[in-house]
Amino acid sequence: MEKRNWLITGVSSGLGRAFAQAALAAGHTVVGTIRSEEDLRAFADLKPGHAHGRILDVTDSSAVSSVVAEVEQSVGPLDVVVANVGYGLEGTFEETPLSEVRRQFDVNVFGAVATLQAALPHMRRRRRGHLMAVTSMGGLMAVPGMSAYCGSKFALEGILEALGKEVAQFGIHVTAIEPGSFRTDWAGRSMTRATQNIDDYDDLFTPIRQTRLKASGNQLGNPAKAGEAVVRITSVERPPAHLVLGSDALRLVTAARTAVDEDIRAWETLSRTTDFTEGAQL
Numbered sequence: 001m002e003k004r005n006w007l008i009t010g011v012s013s014g015l016g017r018a019f020a021q022a023a024l025a026a027g028h029t030v031v032g033t034i035r036s037e038e039d040l041r042a043f044a045d046l047k048p049g050h051a052h053g054r055i056l057d058v059t060d061s062s063a064v065s066s067v068v069a070e071v072e073q074s075v076g077p078l079d080v081v082v083a084n085v086g087y088g089l090e091g092t093f094e095e096t097p098l099s100e101v102r103r104q105f106d107v108n109v110f111g112a113v114a115t116l117q118a119a120l121p122h123m124r125r126r127r128r129g130h131l132m133a134v135t136s137m138g139g140l141m142a143v144p145g146m147s148a149y150c151g152s153k154f155a156l157e158g159i160l161e162a163l164g165k166e167v168a169q170f171g172i173h174v175t176a177i178e179p180g181s182f183r184t185d186w187a188g189r190s191m192t193r194a195t196q197n198i199d200d201y202d203d204l205f206t207p208i209r210q211t212r213l214k215a216s217g218n219q220l221g222n223p224a225k226a227g228e229a230v231v232r233i234t235s236v237e238r239p240p241a242h243l244v245l246g247s248d249a250l251r252l253v254t255a256a257r258t259a260v261d262e263d264i265r266a267w268e269t270l271s272r273t274t275d276f277t278e279g280a281q282l
Contacts, residue, residue: 004079004234006030007071009058009115012039014184015134015223016084022227023080024050031071031078033058033085058085058111068118077126080234081119082177083112083133086152090209091194092201093147100194101148108152113159123172130173130234133160137180137249140242141256145205164241173239177230180249182221221246 006023010016011032020030024047032043033056040053052075054067072078086108089100112133123129138146139153157176164174184190196202226245233239244250264271
């Protein structure tokens with residue numbers, strides 16, 4: 001396997017850490033972003049000379065651009081960039097403050113966009129590279145009590161799909177990584193939870209929240225295997241535009257997409273009634 005330079009945001013724990021460890025184990029060089037000096041030293045110690053830490057807040061777009069430019073100069077040309085930073089916001093739509101929804105999009109959408117936009121010009125000039133972002137199975141299906149989170153991931157999915165079609169001409173690949181439930185802290189200490197204050201939703205949402213908390217730490221998904229899967233697709237000639245990770249994600253995404261297809265078919269006749277008699281087809 002050709003040795004490559006990777007940039008992965010959010011490598012202090014969870015899937016970001018697993019992606020970094022898998023890439024390092026495969027002999028690649030990894031620049032990982034973290035939020036503290038302590039985590040910086042711990043990451044560099046994973047594989048001295050190959051693991052390079054950078055402190056970064058992805059919501060600071062100027063800092064993101066500066067870090068990417070500096071890494072290109074000091075470490076080398078970036079071959080793979082994984083916009084991994086993100087967090088979960090749990091709460092019904094009506095109970096979630098708008099300020100929390102904005103924060104969710106600032107991190108999950110605009111942080112990823114800033115990272116990919118900073119790396120893209122360098123890859124475009126070289127006519128090669130692989131851009132990836134971690135969305136979620138929640139970017140292809142939605143569940144009650146996660147409207148802000150799923151909304152942010154749906155938005156990122158659309159951006160990535162359009163981006164992939166724009167940059168394919170330059171030899172640049174784009175992949176949306178869509179994990180299911182993995183054994184990380186995502187559903188535990190890393191989850192932000194809106195206050196439950198409307199009794200009408202309790203019967204629906206309380207069992208969902210309790211089930212998620214109970215499963216935290218015992219999820220089916222193995223982060224190390226997710227890391228191996230992500231490294232694997234960087235070595236193939238035609239990597240996927242969508243990489244669903246986990247059997248639970250496969251089941252839930254398939255069911256959601258089937259439901260959309262059924263709606264489209266059921267209302268196809270009505271859909272066609274909204275055309276002019278003549279007009280341009282896209």
